[in-house]
Amino acid sequence: MTGEPLLAVESLCAWYGGAQILFDVALSVGRGEVVALMGRNGAGKSTTMKTIMGLVGRRRGTVRFADRDISRLEPYRIARLGLGFTPEDRRIFADLTVLENLDIGRQPPRRFADGMPAPAWTPERLFALFPNLAERQHNLGGEMSGGEQQMLTVGRTLMGNPLAVLLDEPSEGVAPIIVEQMADTILKLKEQGLAILLSEQNIQFAELVCDRAYVLEKGHIRWQGAMAELLRNDDVQRTFLTM
Template sequence: MTAPLLEVSGLNGWYGAAHILRDIALNVGPGEVVALMGRNGAGKSTTLKAIAGLLARSSGEVACMGRSIAGWPAFRIARLGLGYVPEDRRIFTDLTVRENLEVGRQPPRHWPDGSAAPHWTPERLFTLFPNLGEMPDRLGGRMSGGEQQMLSVARTLMGQPLLVLLDEPSEGVAPLIVEQMAQTILALKDQGIGILLSEQNLPFCEAVADRAYVLEKGQICYASSMAELQDNLAVRQAYLGI
């Protein structure tokens, strides 16, 4: 059995005195897309931030590529090969597309077994994201929301991640961009990259995800294959409002 790229157990998280995450446990394997689903405020984004080392106060065990990263600063986690695409994109609006990509550049990586991992270059990313290839010198602030979302993903890939945390990639973008984002996720999956996807869009998750965890009030209340979630109307109505 192939070892997971990400293993989380007993993960708790706080914003000030508010206890937001309660004993989260999940895992993501190589070439696997795992959806983290739930309503607004369920704790999806907070879970990603806690894994990436961006939550000020958290506890529990988080292992990435077989190494415990609990308590590590975010920059050290990123250097290990974990990429994070935030919901609010956070591109540099006064830099061009190509300059934004260069900001994210890290050296090539290897999988835990020593084999070469996918190596992303601007040219290769322009093939994956043709829209970006048509505007390498455009300033980030002059791009549409969907184009900025693609640039945020592409910049993260310049960090050569083995595992990507992807927060709400379909939110607030045009249907064509949502379709392109789904194709991108499937392309990354084919490369062996693991993806933990925070998302509310059930059809999007059905198109890309292998498994799903459903969050409610900071706790995992349901876990199954994506196909089983599709067939479970009671769970979808109770926790996803569908």
């Protein structure tokens, strides 16, 4: 990876009401890179992602994406620049069918800055990736199991043909077989050059897919480095990650 990272965050602060949740968070993700954002419940992982997406009302700091300052843009403008977001609670449209859910995420194909086309998704290509969804394409989102909803939320984001994706805890609360499928999917996306920021509590899952990691605690980045290094560093794991 040369040049400026695709997504770069600096001195990011965020508040809910009067309470500050993030304190000068800085991180970056390059093309074709999978980066883990690790930390316990309440460390600020989801808030970091929501703040990058412009979904937190009060925020400060800079967020650069694809050579643009996106820190003051509305969420839909950020999404239209090619930054996808899959929320932790999935937020499937329960009254819409699987196909309709996918359609809501649809955006025109786009290219990386160097002219290389980003992967262009269609429902058919997504069904090849997630065969379970194909079988249930006419079912309502609300009728799906947790694992299927997880696939659907990832699929819905991919329909926007993103250059980078913020994946909030894709392994949470789904069956081991689906976790494997998620890991495969993430690696495929990485091959295609997507930048992925993955929030995770489960270090075994992060180990499968991530190149680098940031460790959050109480809204501060406490550690950063290569994933392999984090695996060796019992000290950091004990202090910030294990229960």
